[in-house]
Amino acid sequence: MTDTAAEVDRRVAEAWARIEAGLGGVLPSSLRLLNAPAPAPAIDAAEAALGRTLPPDFRASLRIHDGTEPGATLPSLAPSPVPLTNLCDTDLIVEMTQMWRDNYGPEPDWDDPQVWAHLVDSEMLCLNGPVRPIIGSPGAVVVGDLNGDVLWLLDGDPAPGGTPGQVVRVDIECASWDVLAPSWTQLLVRYAEDLALFAADPDTSPLQIDPLVGPACEWGSTPSSSWGTRPAWLRDVQARSPYI
Template sequence: MTDIGADVDRRVAEAWAQVEAGLSHVLPASLRQLNGPAPVQVVDAVEAALAVRLPQDFRASLRIHNGTNPGPTLPPRDPSPVPLTYLCDTTKIVEMTRMWRDNHDPEPDWDDPQVWAYLVDTEMLFLNGPVRPVIGSPGAVVVGDMNGDVRWLLDFDPAPGGTPGQVVRVDVECASWDVLAPSWTQLLVRYAKDLKLFGADPDSSPLEIDHLVGPACEWASSSSDSSGVRPAWLQDVQPRSPYT
């Protein structure tokens, strides 16, 4: 392993330790849902199945916690440790990503920055950060799910100014797309910070936590704040209505 690789692994391990410390304080029962590590060969198999190279920090994360497991009962016996129903394990990553990609239906009249600018201006689409709102984009890998309504993606085809592998929260029903963090490590650090804030003063944290269910999936969503506001990469785009 190179020094760079060792440093990435160390930072991911530290970030997960911070998340676990926060959960131990505010939602200790949720820790039981964290899965153990995935073998390297299993992570390699995900890449082969999806024909993608996962970011090194996400690979390192799977080798610490291979997703989460809410268990066989509904509702789950324990609250979720994340603001989703679950983080995908390696099997679910492949399954959910294939389902996501199966929904890809290229529409040149709609998959256009000019149309996206129009939809944002008319409050029919909510974009926060450098993300292209393409449902089923083949340049994404699904890594988390909330009842099939909200997903977390690793985005390998970001809009201008974005970072390949950035973490995106997508709520298709609400037409909301939020870049949560430029990398998986930074997502974990952000989440750990908000857990710590919640432990000190719940009103100061963007997290809302039901101690029977877990954190609300709206964490880090800006749909209400970004209503009618274009992200920087769309600022100078001439809007075009897709209805004319």
């Protein structure tokens, strides 16, 4: 059963209210970096420029906050409210996604589950969840950025077992791909819950928060001890080295 537009809007608004309450308790100065709502024409224009429709819950999120202002910059106005430099506004979503797509080139010898299995086994690649590790994948939309090194993507072409629109964290330099949540709403809820855990007892929360910088970008990433472990969808794939 598909949620109605009103239900989607309500769930996203509730999740953002929980995040704002959490930030108000542990990082209140960061709240000023949450942008005002994006007007519907700006969201429509972004979709037109991208050539694809954004998930309804992400559209609803943009109508609450059109991304965030960059935090932890010099001079810094305030710490970032998210574990990134910023969430992208509608203009930056288009710009960053176009830059992402510019890096795409078909690599049949590498864009192969057998090769990915080999790279995971060799600890040259980390995959946490049903995500295809294709740099510049045309099915992805960039929605968050940390200095171009760590990105959050809406994944429109997930691996088997994934959900279209799932949120993926990509650490380019570390060759690490982590599915953070099956949807944008579930990502917001996960973040709200971890903020609440941090407020109650920082040692129990996956978040690490620097009061001057904001949450650490490692939130949601795979622990180094898990490198070398294949995700379920790759478990029975025969590995193939691309070097042979």
